[in-house]
Amino acid sequence: MTDSSTPVQPVPADPAAPSAFRPFPARAWPDVAIISVLSLLGVIGYETSFGDYNFLVAGIGGLVVGTGFGVLGYVLRLGVVTNVLVALLGYFLFGSALTMPAQSIFGVIPSLETLAGLALGAVWGWTDIVTLQTPVEAPYYIPVVPYFATWLVALVGTMLASRWLVVRRSPLRSSVLLIGPVLLFLSGILLGTDETYFAGVRGVAFAAIALIWLGWRRNAAPAASDSGASRLQRRKLAGTGMLVTGAVLVGALAGTALAPTQPDRFVLREEITPPFDPLAFPSPLAGFRSYTKDLSETTLFTATGLEPGDVIRLASMDSYDGRLWNVAGPDDMASSDGGFELVGETLPLPGLMRPGGERTAEIEIAGYDDVWLPGVGYPTRLRFDDAESVASAGDLRYNSSTGTAVLTSGVEEEYRYTIDATLQKGVDDDDLIDTPAAQIDLAPVENTPDVVVAKAQEFAGGAESPIEQLRAIETALKTQGFLSHGLASDSVPSRAGHGADRMIELFTRSQMVGDEEQYASAMALMARYLGYPARVVMGFAPEVGEDADSVEVVGDDVTAWVEVAFEDVGWVAFHPTPDETDIPQDQTPKPKSEPQPQVRQPPRSDNEDEDLLTAVEIDDSDDEKKNQPFAIPLWAWVTAGVIGIPLLLVFGAMLVVAAIKARRRNRRRNRGSGDRRVAGAWDEMTDEFAELGFDVPRVGSRRQVAAVIERQLHQQGLGDARGGRTDTGPVRIVRADGPASGIRVMPLADATDRAVFGGQEIEQSVVDESWDTALESVGLARAASGRLRRLFSRFRIRSKRDWGQVDISGAKSSKSAKPAKPAKPPKPSRPSKPTEPGGAEAAAPAAG
Known part of the structure; x- marks a missing residue:
């Protein structure tokens, strides 16, 4: 508690304290630049799929967004998971303007349509791009494919270059960074067409840049003298030149001689067959009159093996839109309709049928040239007999629910195939009196008159x-x-x-x-x-006929x-079609004209009577509004999408990080022996300080770590923080005199060492006191820091291993950094992990 006579002077906290940020490693910038250049060479290969250069806006935009958020995450000291979540927010925030400006609000602001497209394109765009005809212009979210690919490669590459490669550079680690650009380069080939887009130039440039980068960016042994460094530099230049020249000669000249360019290269769109869409072909029923008028006497095909009363099925149509009966398309397929699938010779029977007789029919095509394959009953086996039809067998699709077969390449003259089929068993009407209709889902029927x-x-x-x-x-x-x-x-x-x-x-x-x-x-x-x-x-x-061996179908x-x-x-x-063709001559298909009897009309009176009457209009709009269901307006959906989704990503990431921290704190406070829980209080405090932006070393004794933290507290003006507690939590004040609780780092380090190394049973009161001290110190430091710094700390999780280490003197160090050359200062000994009775966490006093 404070004395009313004592003046209380609040000390303003710097909202942008230097320790809240860290500069991006200078050695990582060339690595990020090389990754971007190689990714650009790879994404250019998408030109054969899109046919123009509009996709480059999305591809380059993905590189910028991914690299930018990778750098931002490092500068703000965000953890890996948090950095990815924030980068996802940037992906949705900037993706609308880069990929779907026509669907965006004012061409820049994301809309519900663009947010959905960014999600759909990242998942389904890869299949769409290889199943659609080039140039790919639809669906609207197809530019998301290069945008997502470059964004992902740039983000992962930047994070690895700044957090992993700078710790220890080796040829193996450097090669890992090339995986993303190589996959991007291969995707441009596999998702493209038979035509190449400067394949030789891009390939040689990609290989040359990658080889030079691997050679120049590896760690080099320190030279003994300046002359030795010069010789090493000359040899490095000569070796790199020879390597690149050899790669170009072998790849461009020897490769062309030994492996000449093939007329057709391997691309996925040639191997992946798109799903059959019957709506791409005219409705079979729409061409009904062409058979009765134009082909009435033309032999369409010859069928062998039929019996009297057999009919030949062509197509079953269960979808009606007010214009046509048609075979249901992929979007209208009901749950009971399996759709058209690739099949072999063996065909499945539908689930809803009672098998009757069996037939084996041979059909030879003559004047029929449609895609729908004539058949008998429900085929169980279909074999193409001639060489030409066998070559088209891969184009066969079959719908087992309707018994409809289709040859997507079209049926041609002299095609011959054999069908083994099962017929539907006939049932008398008397047996169906008590039989209900089947409860199955079919494609919709709309606009029925x-x-x-x-x-x-x-x-x-x-x-x-x-x-x-x-x-x-x-x-x-x-x-x-x-x-x-x-x-x-x-x-x-x-x-x-x-x-x-x-x-x-x-x-x-x-x-x-x-x-x-x-x-x-x-x-x-x-x-x-x-x-x-x-x-x-x-x-x-x-x-x-009874004894007919074959029949010609016209x-x-x-x-x-x-x-x-x-x-x-x-x-x-x-079969509802009538047999009667003799229409009575006195009946015509024109509408009947029924004359109305003429009635003598009374003379028109003046308008005086009409003026006495006033038309009463009943406003039933209120009743209509009451009967209408509540509907959320469009502006509310747009507002929720534009504002709600980014807020959900931000606060969702914050909640995830908070849950992880709460679980970490609970495990440290409640698990293990007393000395382990006291050590857990120290670990919790140091991790919280690190997440708040302090440079907390991983190695060193607890007193050394405490000294480093206290030094930073004084440097940032937080060393005189004293506090009390209000309804809103700990506050930071400066007391002119009198004892007060405050940020106590060194006392907690001493208390933790006594508990860990004392070899005595630790009471629960000691554990609670240690945790109270740790949480109070962190709360005071957090309250004394700026709002921006506190906000960033909510997204940080200190991992088990820092990407860069801090020595006990408070200066950042790295294994690859060259040591300074003072006049032989005493070398600090690397502290080893002592064996402590407190367990794993106690054995590493500075470990989190």
């Missing part, structure tokens, strides 16, 4: 079970409609297509007129509206039907 919904309710009528409702719809379409392919010979024209407008036309005309394309589409939409898993299947239904055999999945049964087929 209202008239289709109304007709579904009308046709289903009073039927209750799923099979009864579906058969009712099938029967209504089949009996009330008429078949027309829109040919010139048809009595009534029929427009192609199955989009929402064509579905509306089908049901609003005086008669339903269409073919399999329209009726299958309409029934599938009705079934999906009723909640049943339905899909449209397109294929061919040739007439197969375009007129094309057909389409609907399949609905039932539980434990499989996909049941429905």
Whole structure:
């Protein structure tokens, strides 16, 4: 407590005390420069993927950001983990402007879209860049790939050069720093194309710079005289010149003679096959009329091994967007749809089916030239028989859930293949009365016309079970409609297509007129509206004779039907297309014109009565607002992303460091014998001082370490710190007279030595007193320091081994530093670790 008569003079603390920072090692700057140059040579190889030089902005920006935060972490004495976390903050902070300025706010400020792109590009950009066609221009986050690569290489290289290589330089350690630039150079080759971008020039320059750097930056033995140093310098220059010249000659001349340039070099995009996207090809159902009009008499392929009633499947479509039925793409694949996968000869059966008969069919292509592979049932084995089709077997993709096979390179004439297939077992309707529809997820159906919904309710009528409702719809379409392919010979024209407008036309005309394309589409939409898993299947239904060995399939055999999945049964087929083609002549497909009876209108009266009436407008906006769910506005999301994410990174790193320090303090205070816990108090205090920016030596006795700390306290104006305790913690004051507690480093060193070397049992009171003294001293030093210095200390964790050591005189030293030449001063002996009864921490008094 202080006396009211005693004047209290607060001493201002310097917020930017010199010891809070440390200069970046001068010897590390050339290493950082070489890493940057080699990384730039490597990232230039991405030119063949991007096609222009815009990616260099991201690549050079990554080098600057990574190097800058590596240097900043060293200067601020941040630990390795903390430095990486702060560098991640810089990665997101500056990455938006360098990689996605169009999506950034004002071209500079990060947005939610750019923050998400920086995360996605670092993870998925590597796969996108080798699966997309060059030049790679999409997705929007693709420039993140060179930015992330150079940022990571520059950050790791700078941290190693300043924290690891300066301690002890050796050829092996120097070579470790080349791993990042070498990987970056290789990535530019593997992620590129067959074309090279100054490969010889970049390779020779990379090798020459790396070799010169390794030779010149290694430790050299001290010369005996100035003349010896000159001779050593000349020999070093000559040896380096000969080495570089030999490397250039061997690499450029002998390499070209012994290993000439190959027409195709190894690149990943040639080896990695992108996932098949069926949406890249036209919908099979969209080309339905081309078979009935243009290829009606053309032999598409010849099929052998079919039996009467067999149909040939071409493609199953379960996605509808209001314009087309299509095969679901990768983004619309449901959980029940395995998607298209690379397969061999053996093909898996779908999980939802009841096996029936088996077929072995041989198909030989003639006039068919699409990518969808005709097949029978659900194939279990597919073998290409001729040499040309065997060469394209690697392009085969198969969807086991739908039984659809596709040859991405396209089917060509004279392709021949054999299919072993299993057919879906037929089930009577009586057996399906009590069978529910299967509960599976399919691709979405969107923009279903209202008239289709109304007709579904009308046709289903009073039927209750799923099979009864579906058969009712099938029967209504089949009996009330008429078949027309829109040919010139048809009595009534029929427009192609199955989009929402064509579905509306089908049901609003005086008669339903269409073919399999329209009726299958309409029934599938009705079934999906009723909640049943339905899909449209397109294929061919040739007439197969009893004794026919083979059948020629022509375009007129094309057909389409609907399949609905039932539980434990499989996909049941429905054929809603009518057989009737004779449309009544007195019925036309034009809308009916119903004339209205003419009614004599009364004379118009004056507006006097109308003026007496006032229109009342009911404002129901409040009710609408009440019924609408609460939605967070866009500006709130943008603000949260721009401000919240950086704050989360900063305070998240602070919380992680605080948790690590709390765990360290708890282990030291509560584990081990009494002398170990007293030694733990000393270790905690020295580590806290080091994290606060003091140079705390690792070697030396506790009294020597205490002397170094006290010397720095006096040099920084903190030696007279005295303190009390308020509601906010310890405060720093200067007492004019009277005893007071303060920063007690030397007393704690003496007390710790007595406890460790006394050989007596240490009471708990002694442990508590030591910890109270240590925490009070650290609290006073922290309170007396500036705010900036205290902030940096929250991100520092003193590791088990410092990158640079401090001798007991308080001056920084390094193994590679040359000693000064005073007049033979006494050499300080290197203290050895004494054997103490306190254990590992007690045996190393200065260890943290």
